[in-house]
Amino acid sequence: MRWPIKPFYSQGATPDCNIQTIVSRAQSLLARREHARKELAHKLQYKFSHCEQLETLLSQALDYCESQNWLSDQRYLESYLRMAQAKGQGELKCRQALLQSCDRVDLIDEALRDYAQLSKTVAKQALVKKFGDTCRPSDRKEFARRLRFLQARGFSVTQCYQAFDPD
Incomplete structure (x- = not known):
């Protein structure tokens, strides 16, 4: 089990509770x-959990970051989907991960609509990387194994069957 890392202020020093400190910490995280x-x-809530009026300070800091174009849900979705494509992950797995980290369901749906068009090629790439080819095996056990592999990666059943189709 992985234990949460204690903030540095648990040893006695507490960070200031003002908007400049929160924005500075947000910049540090966004730079990575x-x-x-x-x-x-x-x-940021975890980092500044001891602060009074945290909700108002936090919303002001995040609004400022968005106004400076440092924080963008659209850019986050694009970078996440690029990473997911490189890893060979499917649309369903991406949707679940994005719903946990982003509130903007409309942006998620729009980004995944574009990603769904790529899902056949991403599934084919995942099959080639794992098994060496995309041809449908004649052995039912092997076919089921490959199908389970794709489903575990987050591809729908339809997308899995399309990955086995020859172009």
């Missing part, structure tokens, strides 16, 4: 990778 608003808010 893209974050969704919900995900960044969760990280």
Whole structure:
């Protein structure tokens, strides 16, 4: 079991509870990778959990980050889907992960609509990487094994069968 990392202020020093400190911490997190608003808010709530009026300070800080174009759910979705495509993950797995980290269901649906068009090629690439080819095996056991592999990666049954179809 992985234990949560204790914040540095547990040893006595507490970070200031003002908007500049929260924005500075948000900048630090956003410099490493893209974050969704919900995900960044969760990280900042953990970091500044001792602060009074945290909700108002947090919403002001996140609004400021969005106004400076440092924080964008659209960019986060695009970067996540690029990473998922490189890993060979399917649409269903991506949808679940994105719903946990982002509140904007309309943006998620729009991004996944574009990703669904790529899912056949992503599934084929995953099959080639794992098994060496995309031809449908004659052995039922082997076919079921490959089908389970694709479904575990987050592809729908229809997408799995399409991955076995010759172009």
